[in-house]
Amino acid sequence: MSYARALHCRKCGREYPVEARSLCESCLSPLDVSYDYQAMAKVVSRRKLAKQPLGMWRYKDLLPVSGAVVDIGTGSTPLVRADRLGGELGLDELYIKNDCLNPTYSFKDRPVSVAVTKAREFGFDTLACASTGNLAASVAAHAAKAKMKAYVFVPADVEPGKLVGAAIYNPVLVTVNGNYDDVNRLCARLVERYNWGFININLRPYYAEGSKTLSYEVVEQLGWRAPDCVVYPAASGLSFTRIWKGLEELAMLGLIEQPVNTHMYLTQAAGSSPIVNAFHSGSLHVNPVKPDTIAKSLAIGNPANGNYALMVVSQSGGGACAVTDEEILDGVKLLAQTEGIFAEPAGGVVIASLKKLAASGVIKKNELTVAFITGAGPRTQEIVSDIVHPFIVEPNLESFEKVVGVRV
Ligand SMILES: Cc1ncc(COP(=O)(O)O)c(C=O)c1O
Numbered sequence: 001m002s003y004a005r006a007l008h009c010r011k012c013g014r015e016y017p018v019e020a021r022s023l024c025e026s027c028l029s030p031l032d033v034s035y036d037y038q039a040m041a042k043v044v045s046r047r048k049l050a051k052q053p054l055g056m057w058r059y060k061d062l063l064p065v066s067g068a069v070v071d072i073g074t075g076s077t078p079l080v081r082a083d084r085l086g087g088e089l090g091l092d093e094l095y096i097k098n099d100c101l102n103p104t105y106s107f108k109d110r111p112v113s114v115a116v117t118k119a120r121e122f123g124f125d126t127l128a129c130a131s132t133g134n135l136a137a138s139v140a141a142h143a144a145k146a147k148m149k150a151y152v153f154v155p156a157d158v159e160p161g162k163l164v165g166a167a168i169y170n171p172v173l174v175t176v177n178g179n180y181d182d183v184n185r186l187c188a189r190l191v192e193r194y195n196w197g198f199i200n201i202n203l204r205p206y207y208a209e210g211s212k213t214l215s216y217e218v219v220e221q222l223g224w225r226a227p228d229c230v231v232y233p234a235a236s237g238l239s240f241t242r243i244w245k246g247l248e249e250l251a252m253l254g255l256i257e258q259p260v261n262t263h264m265y266l267t268q269a270a271g272s273s274p275i276v277n278a279f280h281s282g283s284l285h286v287n288p289v290k291p292d293t294i295a296k297s298l299a300i301g302n303p304a305n306g307n308y309a310l311m312v313v314s315q316s317g318g319g320a321c322a323v324t325d326e327e328i329l330d331g332v333k334l335l336a337q338t339e340g341i342f343a344e345p346a347g348g349v350v351i352a353s354l355k356k357l358a359a360s361g362v363i364k365k366n367e368l369t370v371a372f373i374t375g376a377g378p379r380t381q382e383i384v385s386d387i388v389h390p391f392i393v394e395p396n397l398e399s400f401e402k403v404v405g406v407r408v
């Protein structure tokens, strides 16, 4: 059974039944799933969770679904102790949550699993989404698994690897001549016209909840302790807010100590940093920008959850940081060459920001810090193609020793 009680408007408090709806009719604010935490607390315990099978659905009691789930094998990704990277950055307690290792190579499989399960419960036979690339792949893969149709919409300049990464699951793939914000505007019109389950529009409250499993996993992997600092990349800002909600829920359920003392650091690419700009100007109001960055998965100029993300930053005593494309590339290489993890640019944003936050003393040496790597590198490999300089040899010893030699 599901402990989801209602959809709740954070701004005016109006409540709606658990249905396919994302905005409050009265004030147009985003809706959030609220739960009967008292009832949930009676069934959730560390001991009971420890007996659940691996994967994100071990936390099903904390998610808004009942019945059979659509599962492509998401979750229980490694939390790696990052000694080598930590050594470079001067951090003694650094961990990487490697969420590249989900079935479609990004964290998006978490929110999408919940949204698609819900779409099926609500009786939709067609899924759709507006995507910067990763979401399209995940929605298409889940549609294949659930035997549903999928329409996925991406900006025309999305990386070739992301197009193949979605097309392989055989959705209706639509590239839109415009940026993500244009794609989103088109989808907002389509949702009114077609009876489709738009993963990040009319199913958005459920989609949002899947990202909470990132916090649950990290806390359980740390032996039921919340990190001192979280460093996370933002596009719309939605999943950032859910990392926080996940931690608060664990505290509310008595699984970790109350209050939550985690500082939440939001990171963006300087070429698309509307939320970080607002943070630096001391405002909770986000002014849209026109994105221009290699971190295309994060290139949202008008982030739907920017305001809420800024509230989380402020409430948690955290911060926000933006980094240039050059710093992003260095971040991708640094992570690969210290920890053996090949991330896409969103990961470079996190590592480069972490480097700045550590160097400026904002994140301290002994603070237990978790950096979230949310998407894998191979689908965006053209951005680092400059690293390929092979030695070219003939297939004999002499040629090897002449051209390469033994390098000390
Ligand atoms: C790899 C990756 N990380 C992080 C994000 C941030 O997602 P959001 O802030 O919209 O929750 C995205 C969004 O597309 C992404 O693709």
Ligand SMILES: [Zn+2]
Residues within 6 Å of the ligand: 009, 010, 011, 012, 013, 014, 024, 025, 026, 027, 028, 029
């Ligand atoms: Zn409202």
